[in-house]
Amino acid sequence: MEKLEKLLDREQFEKIKALNNPELHEFLAEWIEWLEPDKVFVCTDSPEDEAYVKWKALYYGEEKMLETPNHTVHYDNYYDQARDKANTKLLVPGGKAIPFLNTKDRDEGLREIRELMKGVMKGKELFVCFFVLGPRNSVFTIPAVQLTDSAYVAHSEFILYRKGYEEFKRLGRNARFFRFVHSEGELDDRKTSKNLDKRRIYIDLLDETVYSVNTQYGGNTIGLKKLAFRLTIQRAVREGWLSEHMFLMRVNGPDGRKTYFTGAYPSMCGKTSTAMISWENIVGDDLSFIVPVNGVARGANVEKGVFGIIQGVNPEDDPIIWEILHSPVEIIFSNVLVKDGKPYWNEMGVPIPDEGENHSGKWWRGKKDAEGNEIPPSHKNARFTVSLEHFPNVDMEALENPCGVEVGGMIFGGRDKDTWPPVREAFNWRHGIVTMGAALESETTAATLGKEGVRAFNPMAILDFMSVPLGEYLRNYLDFEKKLRKAPKIFAVNYFLRDENGNWLNHKLDKGVWLKWMELRVHGDVGAIETPIGYIPKYADLARLFKEVLDKEYTREEYEKQFTIRVPELLAKIERIETIYREKVGEVPEELFQVLEEERKRLLEARERYGDYISPFALEGK
Numbered sequence: 001m002e003k004l005e006k007l008l009d010r011e012q013f014e015k016i017k018a019l020n021n022p023e024l025h026e027f028l029a030e031w032i033e034w035l036e037p038d039k040v041f042v043c044t045d046s047p048e049d050e051a052y053v054k055w056k057a058l059y060y061g062e063e064k065m066l067e068t069p070n071h072t073v074h075y076d077n078y079y080d081q082a083r084d085k086a087n088t089k090l091l092v093p094g095g096k097a098i099p100f101l102n103t104k105d106r107d108e109g110l111r112e113i114r115e116l117m118k119g120v121m122k123g124k125e126l127f128v129c130f131f132v133l134g135p136r137n138s139v140f141t142i143p144a145v146q147l148t149d150s151a152y153v154a155h156s157e158f159i160l161y162r163k164g165y166e167e168f169k170r171l172g173r174n175a176r177f178f179r180f181v182h183s184e185g186e187l188d189d190r191k192t193s194k195n196l197d198k199r200r201i202y203i204d205l206l207d208e209t210v211y212s213v214n215t216q217y218g219g220n221t222i223g224l225k226k227l228a229f230r231l232t233i234q235r236a237v238r239e240g241w242l243s244e245h246m247f248l249m250r251v252n253g254p255d256g257r258k259t260y261f262t263g264a265y266p267s268m269c270g271k272t273s274t275a276m277i278s279w280e281n282i283v284g285d286d287l288s289f290i291v292p293v294n295g296v297a298r299g300a301n302v303e304k305g306v307f308g309i310i311q312g313v314n315p316e317d318d319p320i321i322w323e324i325l326h327s328p329v330e331i332i333f334s335n336v337l338v339k340d341g342k343p344y345w346n347e348m349g350v351p352i353p354d355e356g357e358n359h360s361g362k363w364w365r366g367k368k369d370a371e372g373n374e375i376p377p378s379h380k381n382a383r384f385t386v387s388l389e390h391f392p393n394v395d396m397e398a399l400e401n402p403c404g405v406e407v408g409g410m411i412f413g414g415r416d417k418d419t420w421p422p423v424r425e426a427f428n429w430r431h432g433i434v435t436m437g438a439a440l441e442s443e444t445t446a447a448t449l450g451k452e453g454v455r456a457f458n459p460m461a462i463l464d465f466m467s468v469p470l471g472e473y474l475r476n477y478l479d480f481e482k483k484l485r486k487a488p489k490i491f492a493v494n495y496f497l498r499d500e501n502g503n504w505l506n507h508k509l510d511k512g513v514w515l516k517w518m519e520l521r522v523h524g525d526v527g528a529i530e531t532p533i534g535y536i537p538k539y540a541d542l543a544r545l546f547k548e549v550l551d552k553e554y555t556r557e558e559y560e561k562q563f564t565i566r567v568p569e570l571l572a573k574i575e576r577i578e579t580i581y582r583e584k585v586g587e588v589p590e591e592l593f594q595v596l597e598e599e600r601k602r603l604l605e606a607r608e609r610y611g612d613y614i615s616p617f618a619l620e621g622k
């Protein structure tokens with residue numbers, strides 16, 4: 001406390017003193033001294049403190065005002081537009097290698113990051129902020145403290161997370177809190193991080209602390225989002241619950257029935273766009289906690305806002321978010337094109353100006369980057385940051401309920417051009433967890449730095465964030481069912497099937513139909529066709545739902561093409577997945593191999609009878 005008293009001015013010191021937590025005090029004293037900021041501001045939960053941070057984002061030039069009130073734009077460095085997987089490392093004692101995880105020796109990593117951060121905030125202002133993950137004062141709540149010299153990062157967190165200063169006060173010494181230390185490092189003229197060669201994101205699993213330096217992109221810096229996620233996965237596996245890369249939404253069934261679904265798809269594969277479907281209700285779009293409470297799987301949104309992909313948002317497919325993006329509610333646009341104070345983005349369905357400012361600086365159509373690639377108006381991973389309270393279809397009760405909501409179904413999906421049908425239901429929990437969750441593969445996207453469109457193993461859409469050995473994670477998942485009286489139903493979707501010419505087999509809004517079908521299945525309201533890989537919808541049910549939901553005629557030909565069971569592709573996939581688990585992952589529950597083997601057997605038998613490509617009509621009624 002003596003140290004803090006010296007480091008902080010009176011007013012800021014009083015705010016810290018009011019929190020009775022020696023562990024927190026020690027952490028703050030140590031790091032404030034080490035970072036050497038010129039100035040420190042401590043945020044309480046007051047609207048004034050939040051307003052101060054917003055103002056500072058403008059004052060320091062990290063955000064600029066747009067024409068619409070409460071709208072601002074932020075730019076990240078041209079080469080800092082996505083998550084940096086290569087420089088994101090888990091610090092573990094001895095640097096123990098864990099398959100598929102990027103680990104580094106803890107002592108060495110801490111030494112390196114401390115070196116990079118020594119005095120890094122000279123001449124800058126440090127913001128100390130308090131938030132919670134999950135609803136406050138609930139079984140889901142995890143408090144966290146964020147240190148950052150980026151007012152943009154702090155501002156984003158005020159939009160995305162529930163304030164936590166009062167919660168720290170309430171919990172006192174009992175707060176088991178996460179810590180995040182971030183510095184954007186030196187900035188260039190455009191106020192973007194300059195020293196990208198020294199960009200590092202190091203996750204200390206032992207101390208539940210994450211360090212991030214020389215980067216601004218949200219996925220690398222917003223502590224409570226993907227940085228905290230590594231820590232919550234570890235806690236969940238230790239404590240027997242689930243922390244997942246999943247949306248949480250309400251699907252409205254017949255006669256006012258409300259059924260809640262979670263959905264795990266890799267980054268940029270449709271979580272947000274599914275959760276935002278205008279006639280259903282959004283609870284969360286990216287991160288969910290699922291906890292067993294009295295034998296029921298109860299889900300909650302970890303966040304209270306959306307850091308969503310803006311590319312492709314257009315008035316027809318996304319009327320709700322389009323409306324929000326054009327209303328004067330608080331929004332940060334990042335890495336979009338701005339001309340005369342108005343934001344523009346790729347595929348927005350309206351004409352875009354031929355010049356302006358974007359993530360590359362001054363931009364004109366045809367401009368090329370240093371590598372000779374033409375620069376589009378906005379970056380593919382350009383995003384908007386907005387609170388869920390502004391969504392007309394938010395389910396506020398579900399969002400704020402300290403008990404969460406009962407999860408009726410859990411969905412897994414990815415970018416898969418040729419293997420999985422658009423929707424299917426697992427035979428049971430283990431079948432779904434293994435063949436849909438643990439076997440998930442998806443093509444890589446612009447959400448991470450590196451090559452796009454490469455099919456990659458991505459169990460539960462969570463691999464980028466995994467922080468424990470995969471085998472332990474899957475064991476926890478398989479055991480989770482034993483804690484429940486009735487397990488949620490498991491489904492798999494694929495929005496990204498293509499024909500021989502590379503054309504999509506489905507429209508973006510078709511997912512609305514799959515959701516209605518899954519809702520009916522959770523309650524046993526419709527029958528289904530048993531296939532070797534699970535239950536698929538009957539044509540008649542889908543034709544009716546297409547008419548009801550989208551007012552579209554759904555033809556038998558479309559159905560047959562989409563729902564054909566593609567045996568060679570499915571068998572090849574089992575082969576790939578089995579090899580990965582046996583040879584690369586190691587130490588996984590034996591059950592996983594049994595379930596894959598059963599699926600292979602069913603596929604081989606079906607091939608004997610029906611051939612390589614099996615029409616759903618051939619299986620109906622069998």
Ligand SMILES: Nc1nc2c(ncn2[C@@H]2O[C@H](COP(=O)(O)OP(=O)(O)OP(=O)(O)O)[C@@H](O)[C@H]2O)c(=O)[nH]1
Pocket residue numbers: 265266267268269270271272273274285286307308309311312447495496504506507508509511
């Ligand atoms: N072809 C096709 N593309 C889709 C569909 N749904 C979403 N997309 C595309 O997927 C991308 C959007 O994915 P989001 O829903 O924003 O991604 P997300 O899963 O929330 O990703 P993160 O925020 O990175 O975790 C956009 O490029 C969309 O155009 C679909 O049904 N069909």
Ligand SMILES: O=C([O-])CC(=O)C(=O)O
Pocket residue numbers: 082083218219220225226266267268286307447
């Ligand atoms: O964290 C981010 O950069 C955004 C996101 O949701 C993801 O990549 O899954």
Ligand SMILES: [Mn+2]
Pocket residue numbers: 245267286
């Ligand atoms: Mn995500």
